[in-house]
Amino acid sequence: MDLERFCAASKVVIVAGKGGVGKTTVTAALASAAAAAGMSVLIVEVEGKSGLAACFGEAPLTYEEAELRPNLRARTLTPDDALLEYLDDHGMRRISRRLSRSGALDVVATAVPGMRDILVLGKVKQLEKAGVADLIVLDAPAAGHAVSFLLSARGLLDAVKVGPVNRQAAEVVELLSDPRRCRVMLVTLPEETPVNELVDTAYAIEDRAGVALTPVVVNSCMPVLNGFSSDAGHARAQAAALAAHDRAHGPGIDADLAVALADAESFRAGVQERQAAQCVRLAQRLPLPQVRLPYLFTSELGPAGLDLLATELTAGIATLDDGLVP
Amino acid sequence: MPPRKQHSSLRDLVDHRHVLVCCGTGGVGKTTTAAALAIEGARRGRRTVVVTIDPAKRLANALGLDELSNTPKEIDRDRWDPTGTAPEGGRLFALMLDTEGTFDQLVAKYALSGEQAETILENRFYRNIAGALSGTQEYMAMEKLYELHDSDAFDLIVVDTPPTRHALDFLDAPKRLTRMLDNRVFRMLMVPASTAMRIGGFAATALLKTISRVVGTEVVDDVVAFFRAFEGMEQGFRDRASQVTELLGSTDTAFVLITSPRHDAVEEAEFFAERLVEGQYSVDALIVNRVHPRFTEESPDDLRARAADTTATSPALADRLRNLADFEAIARHERDELAGLEARVGDAPVTYVPELGRDVHDFAALHAVGAHLAGGG
Numbered sequence: 001m002d003l004e005r006f007c008a009a010s011k012v013v014i015v016a017g018k019g020g021v022g023k024t025t026v027t028a029a030l031a032s033a034a035a036a037a038g039m040s041v042l043i044v045e046v047e048g049k050s051g052l053a054a055c056f057g058e059a060p061l062t063y064e065e066a067e068l069r070p071n072l073r074a075r076t077l078t079p080d081d082a083l084l085e086y087l088d089d090h091g092m093r094r095i096s097r098r099l100s101r102s103g104a105l106d107v108v109a110t111a112v113p114g115m116r117d118i119l120v121l122g123k124v125k126q127l128e129k130a131g132v133a134d135l136i137v138l139d140a141p142a143a144g145h146a147v148s149f150l151l152s153a154r155g156l157l158d159a160v161k162v163g164p165v166n167r168q169a170a171e172v173v174e175l176l177s178d179p180r181r182c183r184v185m186l187v188t189l190p191e192e193t194p195v196n197e198l199v200d201t202a203y204a205i206e207d208r209a210g211v212a213l214t215p216v217v218v219n220s221c222m223p224v225l226n227g228f229s230s231d232a233g234h235a236r237a238q239a240a241a242l243a244a245h246d247r248a249h250g251p252g253i254d255a256d257l258a259v260a261l262a263d264a265e266s267f268r269a270g271v272q273e274r275q276a277a278q279c280v281r282l283a284q285r286l287p288l289p290q291v292r293l294p295y296l297f298t299s300e301l302g303p304a305g306l307d308l309l310a311t312e313l314t315a316g317i318a319t320l321d322d323g324l325v326p
Numbered sequence: 327m328p329p330r331k332q333h334s335s336l337r338d339l340v341d342h343r344h345v346l347v348c349c350g351t352g353g354v355g356k357t358t359t360a361a362a363l364a365i366e367g368a369r370r371g372r373r374t375v376v377v378t379i380d381p382a383k384r385l386a387n388a389l390g391l392d393e394l395s396n397t398p399k400e401i402d403r404d405r406w407d408p409t410g411t412a413p414e415g416g417r418l419f420a421l422m423l424d425t426e427g428t429f430d431q432l433v434a435k436y437a438l439s440g441e442q443a444e445t446i447l448e449n450r451f452y453r454n455i456a457g458a459l460s461g462t463q464e465y466m467a468m469e470k471l472y473e474l475h476d477s478d479a480f481d482l483i484v485v486d487t488p489p490t491r492h493a494l495d496f497l498d499a500p501k502r503l504t505r506m507l508d509n510r511v512f513r514m515l516m517v518p519a520s521t522a523m524r525i526g527g528f529a530a531t532a533l534l535k536t537i538s539r540v541v542g543t544e545v546v547d548d549v550v551a552f553f554r555a556f557e558g559m560e561q562g563f564r565d566r567a568s569q570v571t572e573l574l575g576s577t578d579t580a581f582v583l584i585t586s587p588r589h590d591a592v593e594e595a596e597f598f599a600e601r602l603v604e605g606q607y608s609v610d611a612l613i614v615n616r617v618h619p620r621f622t623e624e625s626p627d628d629l630r631a632r633a634a635d636t637t638a639t640s641p642a643l644a645d646r647l648r649n650l651a652d653f654e655a656i657a658r659h660e661r662d663e664l665a666g667l668e669a670r671v672g673d674a675p676v677t678y679v680p681e682l683g684r685d686v687h688d689f690a691a692l693h694a695v696g697a698h699l700a701g702g703g
């Protein structure tokens with residue numbers, strides 16, 4: 001399926017996953033891929049982290065939209081900002097700062113669990129309705145918080161039976177439960193614990209929160225090099241033979257380097273094998289297609305790496321079946 | 327300001343400190359590291375307990391923790407000392423923090439009567455605080471730490487901290503919660519006895535009316551009922567908060583900062599180190615998990631140049647040269663990332679745990695990590 005069709009399936013995509021799996025990376029890659037395909041895109045970041053802007057090589061985001069690339073804007077949407085804006089919009093501008101300063105807001109937010117989440121999602125819904133972009137990509141809070149984040153609207157409908165908060169919650173539930181408006185993209189690593197948690201989160205989101213899922217993204221997959229052996233002894237013998245052959249043709253590769261080549265080879269092959277096994281396990285436990293993104297051998301994602309991931313994501317989505325879009 | 331601690335090796339900390347607080351951002355292997363340090367403590371002959379927070383299922387199973395628990399559960403010696411070589415006194419206990427249960431106990435402890443405790447425990451607003459309020463988990467982790475310390479039952483307490491956005495929220499958590507319990511606006515409603523209070527009370531009532539309009543009166547009634555029921559207990563909570571702060575600042579306590587070599591994790595760790603120092607604590611050890619192995623001293627650029635030269639004659643060799651270049655490049659990136667953080671933690675010992683390429687969740691693997699950590703000398 002081509003990327004445009006994939007992205008056009010719902011205006012809001014919520015990217016979710018456990019801390020450290022690369023949720024922010026995938027948010028950025030999806031947004032750049034869509035923008036490169038000519039869609040107007042808005043990234044919404046809810047935790048006030050600096051990582052997202054950094055991978056575009058830009059200064060940290062603020063509550064005001066900033067243009068990161070052509071067609072691509074981004075902003076933060078923290079619950080505190082959203083609450084102040086909500087109060088301002090509901091004729092309480094005069095007391096909103098005072099409420100905030102006195103700490104009464106904390107008390108209210110605690111009295112109504114999910115209040116903060118609903119404010120963020122309510123604002124996203126407002127942005128969606130206003131048609132501010134073709135695609136809104138939301139970098140969700142880390143899971144298991146992701147599940148409670150998505151469940152809070154339903155919970156609030158029971159807790160607050162009247163008034164504007166109830167209306168807001170009802171509208172958010174409507175947004176979340178309509179796969180033509182909103183889907184969740186789950187991200188994981190090809191490792192045992194993240195795979196287990198992804199499976200649990202996926203079922204919780206579909207069954208309890210009733211939100212549709214896109215194919216899952218398996219991040220940081222070691223690109224496969226064929227002919228590599230995970231058997232250290234075999235790798236060393238092979239590297240020694242290759243080095244001997246090479247020496248016959250020129251200055252060549254000494255014995256130490258041959259050992260280093262072999263050890264790096266078997267290390268990589270070992271990782272490849274374990275990751276492949278985890279992808280298989282994920283496929284067995286969760287009947288959702290997988291899109292894999294490569295590991296980039298860098299400790300910090302910059303604009304060049306991001307472009308590469310966006311290209312890979314586009315290519316990965318291109319291999320998906322058209323029937324996946326509702 | 328507490329007396330500065332002598333910097334000693336990680337092994338010394340495991341051998342001699344009373345409390346190890348493991349802190350760091352989410353996804354860096356904090357819980358696993360805490361478990362590994364605790365096993366090492368037991369294996370070195372100390373009566374040890376580890377307080378875990380939301381461990382992955384396999385790790386919890388390995389520790390024999392099937393559910394949240396409020397009391398430490400002893401782990402069979404056979405499991406953490408299969409060779410029977412650990413000194414006699416070594417024992418290992420584990421506990422999976424039950425935030426709500428711990429809070430309930432605290433309420434029961436400070437309530438002036440059983441009736442007061444019951445009213446609070448049944449209040450919906452209280453249940454929200456106990457179950458969902460961000461900061462409660464941090465607070466209760468510290469509360470549990472204090473309780474275990476106070477029980478005098480353990481030589482070594484290793485405590486994991488929740489994976490909060492800012493990894494050091496737990497330092498402020500007790501204060502933040504007491505501040506909320508002290509909230510002025512709501513407090514004014516409780517005792518509208520004097521004239522002065524009544525004036526304040528009117529303003530507060532107006533505010534509450536506004537809040538009721540937004541969230542409904544039911545919610546506000548719960549809140550008011552809670553603050554009314556809580557009357558008289560704040561002092562107990564405040565005292566406890568300062569006891570916890572004192573324990574954290576004592577020379578018996580060591581802070582172990584855990585990170586991965588990834589840029590964002592290192593950035594958080596630097597921020598954390600800064601905040602610890604601001605709070606007059608110190609980083610007593612730095613553990614860097616999942617560091618890539620180094621296979622060579624050759625530079626990635628040289629290796630890539632050689633790969634380009636051999637592509638035509640031996641593509642298989644070129645692949646291996648490029649692969650080696652990739653691993654050396656990431657290892658160098660990681661080293662650069664960590665240089666600033668290492669400088670920031672001063673003399674504290676730094677331990678690298680190599681990327682094992684697999685999960686650590688059984689005793690053999692945990693022991694291997696623990697031995698590696700303590701082996702740093």
